[in-house]
Amino acid sequence: MTAVLKAQGLGKRYRRRWALSDCTLDIPAGQVVGLVGPNGAGKTTLLHLAIGLLQPTTGQIEVLGDRPPANPAQLARVGFVAQNAPTYGGLTVAEHLRLGAHLNPGWDAVMARDRIERLGLEPRQRVGKLSVGQRAQLALTLAIAKKPELLILDEPVASLDPLARRDFLQGLMEAVVDQGISVVLSSHLVADLERVCDYLIVLVGSRVQIAGQVEHLLSTHHLLTGPRRDPARLPEDQHVISASHTDRQTTLTVRTEGPIHDPAWTVSKIDLEDLVLAYMSRPADAGRRPALEVQR
């Protein structure tokens, strides 16, 4: 499969602070990719680099085989909804669709109108009067109706209530299934993404901690419980992500490709939320570099 997004040693510095450093990724097409990390981890920076709103300080990024923002043709292939789903408050819903039609050669007017109708949005309504959820839906409509191959959404559900959140993700998934587009969406809550993602990137402290297929991540991470012991004495191929100890017991989150034979451990399955939390609670500079990283 071809890559929708490829990054190599990608970094972005604002003045003296690195918002993103040494980011190497290779995201295959046809996936719904979740980008998870705490606030300020660099998620928005990575997404803005991908859509070409920012230029990298170091390294390279390729989106759909081109360096963003290459040209109108490439812009047409990528849909984007920025954080808080900005829209023109003074324009009506219909005028937003007109805007989309004017600015995008591949605009699907029928689909856009259908979607607005299904959402129950009044075309003559001023967008400034819509609810936050309706605005997010309108922004998503604009991004989808340009018929992109890749859809990038920056914290699309952060400001939505649970019901709007469900509706939004449902609408998104319908579009993904209908059109077969790849999606990258970010959130600081893995719970938002759990149900929709095939692929997960965990970004903490400006660095990619881990990236991979959700299934693969779940099958290579284990929760070990056993009598108290030093995690440093684990076999070579077992990487400790997080460890907690009581007086007599040790609990570890471990990544390993192989099976765990040590009978002292009780091995249990880990869920995605605990897996992400294990990476998030790790000090930013701790542990090995992520498995996908290439040394430069």
Place this chain on the structure above:
Amino acid sequence: MIWLTWRQFRAQAVVASGALALLAVAFAVTGPQLVHLYDTTVATCRAQHNCSIAINAFQGEDNFLQNLTRLVMVAGPALIGMFWGAPLIAHEVEVGTHRLAWTQSVTRLRWLTVKLGLAGLASMAAAGLLSLMVTWWSSPLDRVGAGWLAPSVFIDRGIVPVGYSAFAFALGVTAGLLIHHTVPAMAVTLAVFAAVETGFALKVRFHLMPPVRLVSALNMGWVTETGTGGLAGHTSFFVGITPNLPGAWISTSEVTTAAGSTYLGPVPHGCGANYTYSACAAVIARMHLRQVVVYQPASRFWTFQWYETAIYLALAVVLAGFCVWWVRRRVS
């Protein structure tokens, strides 16, 4: 992109057109009256030898509209910079819609050029129209006024308002781009524009062309005042002239001795508190004084207009170029 730009600009355009239309109506109603008044008073005053009274009365006509016109011409470009220029980008960045615009299938270079081009041309057109109306309406008044080169009149006539507008607009856009907040950007636009325009009028305009330097024997017809000065009223003496150069922009006019230094007295015999003005004038006429007048003749009005307009347009182009550069590299 043109449709979106127009749609976003529509409200401001409507307000400005409304204001222009109101002014046009006021001018259309009062303009012919002004012409008629000129024909019946000033044009015929020479026959009746009471021209200064007639002119004074005529100039006092439509004082309200005259003052309003002056205000509009001074404030117009600044308002364009503040209300058309500053929000153009600042408002989008403030609410984040630039991220929506820049991720449609249109490059931000095109986005900016269309916005700058359309609103910039509208700014220039509005100023040009305004100047045309004012120049037409004021023409009877201008025939008896201080002339078009007078600093207070120069900026209200001809083509310079177009240059001011273009510059103020580009300045507003630039301020908005750098500050990212509409209201502070408007304030900065106003302050910088006022400073540039004032500085230009006071320090630069006169030197756009080398002035004419008239040095000649004192023309007694130009002498308008004499007087004593200094301690006890008799240490120094001055002769003041008002050169009769219609419409000229005079920077200095002074009376010098035959040797060329400024004439400062002493009080000549025949002048002072105890003598009549005509006696004193006769004395001065025999003193071989000279006059030095530095001025820009009225005939240079259009040359000055073209120079100044070109300079302001060039500044606007530089600012617009900076905006393009900045939008392509810096904003996200």
